[in-house]
Amino acid sequence: MGYLGSNASFTGTQNNKRVTVTATQGQTLFTVSGGYAINAIDVYRNGVKLSAQRDFTALDGATVTLVSAANADDNLEFVTFENFQREDVVTGDGDSVIKGNLEVAGDLGITGTLNATVSNTNTAGFSTVAGISSALGVGATAVGLNASGVITATSFSGSGANLTGIAATDDVSTNGLVVLGISTLAGATFSGVSTFAGNVDIDALYIDSVSSSRLNFTDSGSGGFIKRDTGEIIVGANDISLRDGAASEYYLRATQNGSVELRYDNVKKIETDQAGVIITGIATADGFRAGDSEKVELGAGQDLSLYHNGTNSFIDNDTGSLYVRGVGDDLYLRATDDIFIQPQGSEDGIKVIGDGAVELYHDNSKKLETASGGINVGVGITMDGNGIAVSGILTCNGVTVGQNAIGARTVQSGGSPSGGSNGDIYYIY
Numbered sequence: 001m002g003y004l005g006s007n008a009s010f011t012g013t014q015n016n017k018r019v020t021v022t023a024t025q026g027q028t029l030f031t032v033s034g035g036y037a038i039n040a041i042d043v044y045r046n047g048v049k050l051s052a053q054r055d056f057t058a059l060d061g062a063t064v065t066l067v068s069a070a071n072a073d074d075n076l077e078f079v080t081f082e083n084f085q086r087e088d089v090v091t092g093d094g095d096s097v098i099k100g101n102l103e104v105a106g107d108l109g110i111t112g113t114l115n116a117t118v119s120n121t122n123t124a125g126f127s128t129v130a131g132i133s134s135a136l137g138v139g140a141t142a143v144g145l146n147a148s149g150v151i152t153a154t155s156f157s158g159s160g161a162n163l164t165g166i167a168a169t170d171d172v173s174t175n176g177l178v179v180l181g182i183s184t185l186a187g188a189t190f191s192g193v194s195t196f197a198g199n200v201d202i203d204a205l206y207i208d209s210v211s212s213s214r215l216n217f218t219d220s221g222s223g224g225f226i227k228r229d230t231g232e233i234i235v236g237a238n239d240i241s242l243r244d245g246a247a248s249e250y251y252l253r254a255t256q257n258g259s260v261e262l263r264y265d266n267v268k269k270i271e272t273d274q275a276g277v278i279i280t281g282i283a284t285a286d287g288f289r290a291g292d293s294e295k296v297e298l299g300a301g302q303d304l305s306l307y308h309n310g311t312n313s314f315i316d317n318d319t320g321s322l323y324v325r326g327v328g329d330d331l332y333l334r335a336t337d338d339i340f341i342q343p344q345g346s347e348d349g350i351k352v353i354g355d356g357a358v359e360l361y362h363d364n365s366k367k368l369e370t371a372s373g374g375i376n377v378g379v380g381i382t383m384d385g386n387g388i389a390v391s392g393i394l395t396c397n398g399v400t401v402g403q404n405a406i407g408a409r410t411v412q413s414g415g416s417p418s419g420g421s422n423g424d425i426y427y428i429y
Contacts, residue, residue, distance in 0.1 A: 019078045023070035030064045036080035037061065044077040045070070 019033050032041070041058050043050045045066075050056050058064045064078060205217040215228050226233065242251040249266040253259075262270040271278045290296065295307040303319040315322070324331065333339055339352040347364040351357075359369040369376050 015082045017080050017082075019080070021076045021078070023072065023074040023076055025072040026069045028066045028069045030066070030076055030078070031062060032058075032064060032078045032080065034080070035062050036078070037082065040081040042079040042081075044075075044079070046075050047077075 017034065021030055023030075036058065038059065038061055041064070043052075043056050043058070043064060045055075050066075052058065054067070056064055056066050064076075070076065202217070202219075215226070215233070217226055218224060238256040240252075240254040243249060244251070250261070250263050252263070253261040260272045261268050267280075269280050271280075288296075290307070292308055292310040295302075295305040298304040299319065301319065303317065304322075305314075305316045305318075307314055307316075335352075335354070337354045339350075340348070341350040343349045344364075348359075348361045348366070350361070351359040353359070357369045357371060359366050361367060365378075367378050369378075
């Protein structure tokens with residue numbers, strides 16, 4: 001420590017500072033934290049005072065070199081001294097300089113400006129500060145700091161419960177704000193990153209990337225919405241779902257590299273897959289369109305298909321029989337031109353020719369056709385016991401009745417009988 005009075009190694013009134021260092025094996029060079037005044041330093045090794053020049057040298061104001069290297073865990077203590085005069089510290093008028101620590105037990109009243117760079121202030125209170133400039137770091141207990149000027153600090157911490165005197169029109173600007181508890185803000189602008197550890201209740205939040213375009217989150221009390229004035233809103237995640245308020249029922253589910261599902265009352269109704277869309281239930285639509293050769297397929301094995309190949313339209317049935325039924329009433333087959341019924345793949349069965357004949361076939365061979373005057377029979381007619389009633393002209397190449405055969409004849413109604421009879425056939429002409 002310093003001494004008052006004698007003019008020994010250190011004269012006048014001194015203030016001292018002690019710096020303690022633990023040595024490593026063989027260490028000789030030590031750095032004194034905060035430096036020292038040359039010829040104003042004492043060195044102790046394990047509690048034993050060393051002699052300058054004989055045991056150590058201290059010539060640069062920053063380091064001390066031992067003549068004999070230290071052992072591991074040796075305790076080196078450096079005591080540095082600073083001279084001062086009492087009249088330089090406290091005067092009635094003019095400036096005063098205090099070097100070292102200043103402890104104030106009561107209030108400190110300052111009527112001028114306090115220019116300070118303080119890393120730690122221990123005080124029972126500050127009062128009546130006309131202005132504070134530079135940096136004031138408050139690192140310890142202060143009952144109150146009353147300032148009418150500007151306080152600039154690297155950080156503030158605390159609940160803010162006793163922070164008063166800030167008008168609604170005042171701005172608070174900070175690079176780091178730590179708040180423990182609830183803060184109510186009428187308006188706030190954040191230009192950096194804000195981290196919230198708990199819940200955040202906000203009536204309306206606007207996020208601006210460009211002044212003319214903003215993302216708006218708003219809660220009206222009865223509902224809420226998210227909107228953007230221009231452009232698009234992108235929601236990105238590996239999996240996305242929309243659920244009810246309890247998060248127990250799904251409205252929509254989207255899976256990365258997988259399906260997208262739409263649900264009704266939490267039951268899946270529409271699902272995309274690699275082949276297209278799967279609909280569960282009844283699909284009701286105002287219309288349906290498909291391109292050329294794109295099929296509407298029905299059945300578990302796609303047994304029935306409907307499609308158009310660009311030239312013609314097809315109904316293909318691959319399994320079982322195909323029934324076309326008019327359950328309610330009549331069944332109509334209509335065509336602008338002809339109608340063909342073909343059994344056995346492509347054999348002729350019935351041909352309905354537009355503005356022409358109707359042809360009947362047996363085993364792909366035409367047997368009867370209608371004509372403008374009646375019907376034409378290709379080979380002959382075999383009759384049962386009920387006979388044939390003819391209205392108009394029946395022209396045939398031959399008629400077989402029972403065991404009798406008749407050659408080519410023409411039977412015409414009207415007139416009186418002439419000619420004879422052969423079997424049961426009468427010829428009227």
